[in-house]
Amino acid sequence: MKLLSWISATLVLALTSCDRGADPSTDGTFRVVATTSMIADVARQIAGPDAEVTALMGEGVDPHLYQPLRGDIAQLQAADLILYNGVLLEGKMTGTIERFAKGGTRTLAVAEMPGLIDEAEGKHDPHVWMDVKLWAQAAGRICDALCDADPENAAAYRQRHEAYAAELAELDDRVRQAIATIPEDRRVLVTAHDAFGYFSRAYGIEVRGIQGISTESEAGLKDLEALIQVLVERRIPAVFVESSIPRKSVEALVEGARAKGHEVKIGGVLFSDSMGRAGSYEGTYIGMIDHNVTSLTQALGGSVSPGGLFGKLPTTHDTAP
Numbered sequence: 480m481k482l483l484s485w486i487s488a489t490l491v492l493a494l495t496s497c498d499r500g501a502d503p504s505t506d507g508t509f510r511v512v513a514t515t516s517m518i519a520d521v522a523r524q525i526a527g528p529d530a531e532v533t534a535l536m537g538e539g540v541d542p543h544l545y546q547p548l549r550g551d552i553a554q555l556q557a558a559d560l561i562l563y564n565g566v567l568l569e570g571k572m573t574g575t576i577e578r579f580a581k582g583g584t585r586t587l588a589v590a591e592m593p594g595l596i597d598e599a600e601g602k603h604d605p606h607v608w609m610d611v612k613l614w615a616q617a618a619g620r621i622c623d624a625l626c627d628a629d630p631e632n633a634a635a636y637r638q639r640h641e642a643y644a645a646e647l648a649e650l651d652d653r654v655r656q657a658i659a660t661i662p663e664d665r666r667v668l669v670t671a672h673d674a675f676g677y678f679s680r681a682y683g684i685e686v687r688g689i690q691g692i693s694t695e696s697e698a699g700l701k702d703l704e705a706l707i708q709v710l711v712e713r714r715i716p717a718v719f720v721e722s723s724i725p726r727k728s729v730e731a732l733v734e735g736a737r738a739k740g741h742e743v744k745i746g747g748v749l750f751s752d753s754m755g756r757a758g759s760y761e762g763t764y765i766g767m768i769d770h771n772v773t774s775l776t777q778a779l780g781g782s783v784s785p786g787g788l789f790g791k792l793p794t795t796h797d798t799a800p
């Protein structure tokens with residue numbers, strides 16, 4: 480019932496958007512609205528000063544559970560282009576965006592492209608930004624969408640995209656080099672939920688999440704017990720917290736392993752479904768990946784400079800939520 484009344488409320492809001500009397504998009508500014516901060520960062524790199532990019536979900540926000548706020552609807556109404564992840568990442572928001580698409584707003588589901596990882600029941604894993612090469616393809620799609628929607632600035636968009644694509648290629652190389660320094664039997668990443676499937680496939684590190692692909696369902700005790708068994712048997716030295724998810728399930732793992740005589744430490748806080756503080760290096764896509772790779776490489780016994788892959792990470796970084 481609650482859901483139904485919410486749907487009808489947003490429908491009314493969407494319908495009133497057809498009244499274009501006070502349309503803020505007529506002031507000449509090209510407006511891009513992105514759902515996640517990862518998408519917004521890429522869009523900003525390409526847009527430069529030629530378009531205004533807004534992110535709806537900020538630091539520490541879980542996109543699986545995110546409900547659009549009234550202010551978000553106003554942002555979407557004013558958008559010339561809506562960029563969202565798709566692949567059902569925005570579980571509670573996809574319908575709203577699809578209604579805007581039907582109403583004639585340009586939209587792009589940036590992650591809906593070939594090469595996705597299959598999940599059960601015909602679903603795909605939405606966490607594509609964890610594979611830098613795949614995310615670079617998404618960046619290409621974002622560039623195309625910007626150029627189509629705002630052809631006047633297309634040349635500038637393409638130029639900035641080319642420079643950013645080169646940065647992403649360099650990032651991908653350095654991630655590979657860092658992971659390669661972790662002893663092979665320790666290349667196991669245990670985190671709160673299954674956000675790292677693409678990371679695993681791209682960089683050859685085994686991943687285990689306490690919760691499934693979405694955070695919408697709770698982890699069962701049985702799953703927890705099975706994971707503790709893996710930690711103990713393989714003497715895995717560290718597990719990781721995610722910035723957008725409560726840390727209690729990961730702490731339960733540490734305690735469970737300790738009860739069985741195996742000391743596991745929390746190897747750090749990883750950014751899974753949201754980035755770091757806006758304005759910081761970790762608040763960019765490249766900084767987010769750098770932080771994750773540097774933290775896990777250090778905790779699992781590999782070697783990487785304390786300043787990270789580009790010497791830009793603060794050397795005493797703790798991002799505990």
Ligand SMILES: [Zn+2]
Pocket residue numbers: 543606672673674692693694751752
């Ligand atoms: Zn997720």
